[in-house]
Amino acid sequence: MNIGKKLYEGKTKEVYELLDSPGKVLLQSKDQITAGNAARKNHLEGKAAISNKITSCIFQLLQEAVTSYKSNHKYLSFCIKTAFTRKCGETAFIAPQCEMIPIEWVCRRIATATGSFLKRNPGVKEGYKFYPPKVELFFKDDANNDPQWSEEQLIAAKFCFAGLVIGQTEIEFGVDVTTKEIVLADVIDNDSWRLWPSGDRSQQKDKQVDNVSGFLSLLRSSNTAFPLIITLPLRLYFHYLLSSIFCLFLSEPIGLGCSTILSPEGSAQFAAQIFGLNNHLVWSKLRASILNTWISLKQADKKI
Known part of the structure; x- marks a missing residue:
């Protein structure tokens, strides 16, 4: 595999271009665990392999999960589009290159002390269950601790990635630079929940x-x-x-x-x-x- 330059480095992963596969990248997990927006971090040997295995399994499950619904007396089927091609070794996987939308959507079923909801909403008791689940969005900005945004702010920002204008229906996804489609990107592992x-x-x-x-x-x-x-x-x-x-x-x-x-x-x-x-x-x-x-x-x- 001919790995090119590093395109991005985050708290728990690195992204590299693949010179032999235009439009594809290598996502390399790191043996690092963080808390408090990376204010605290530690090296944990073996963590990258665990995170990569979880992410790969979940993406494969989502790709295989076909949802059917009835429309105009016909049954239509579709699968969840993801930015995942295949697992590559113990600590990495290959994916389509995406431009990431800097919005994080958080879905909460239970209010926990380790989350931010109770800090922002004093008076709500830990363990409070949301029906339906509470959905919030945050603008990814480490320097300002990922401030909470409203949907109106998201629309007003008029983001455009890979030629696609981001509106109200786009979530914490990425835009495939080749197909211009919105796909579920990034990683989904034990750092995500x-x-x-x-x-x-x-x-x-x-x-x-x-x-x-x-x-x-x-x-x-x-x-x-x-x-x-x-x-x-x-x-x-x-x-x-x-x-x-x-x-x-x-x-x-x-x-x-x-x-x-x-x-x-x-x-x-x-x-x-x-x-x-x-x-x-x-x-x-x-x-x-x-x-x-x-x-x-x-x-x-x-x-x-």
Whole structure:
């Protein structure tokens, strides 16, 4: 692959031209996690591969999702157009070159403390559910912290990208410079959302849980009465451990408790020990496991 000059670099990705494929670009994910408009950032080994895999899978899913509707007694079908060609290695994918519309549309189902809605709307309680989902738009301007815009401002701006005038119906998309079509562009990965499975804040899943500084893990521990267990791939463990120690002693108050365990098996064992305090069946199985381990060690010792 003949990679040309860098066309763009953002917080979590880089875009390069492809000299052998006019109209195509390479989107390279970065092992970087940011917060607060990149005011805080950390290197996280392996994050680029995870982000690229998620983005590729979602784009492929959207391309394959065909929507049908009835119009004038006929069924019509269409698919969602995306700026995605194919995955390229572990940390990059190939896409049509686009001119990006500098508007970010945010869809909210639940008001969360980690989002901006509660800060801008004092009096609304965390966990408030929007019906229908709350849709807001922001002008992408890092220097001014991405100010909120109205639809009227968007229309009045009279944006024009790749020869296409942007009006009320265009979203956080890009304009394909070759076909002049609006397509779903950029990336869609774990930096793009905050998830509360079944509306349960304690199971919140977003980019903050990947932060190797350990700060947010400790912060979550300080806001829950439930035990917190952190398990990471082996290649991330020592990086995380050192940053967590640094954060704990230099930034965080005494009195926080969360466990960092190297292996998934160890995390499962620790969780079983917690459940075993109030569940005699789990406790009995743990005791049997300990006894079997003890017997195996004795037998091995005799053979030696």
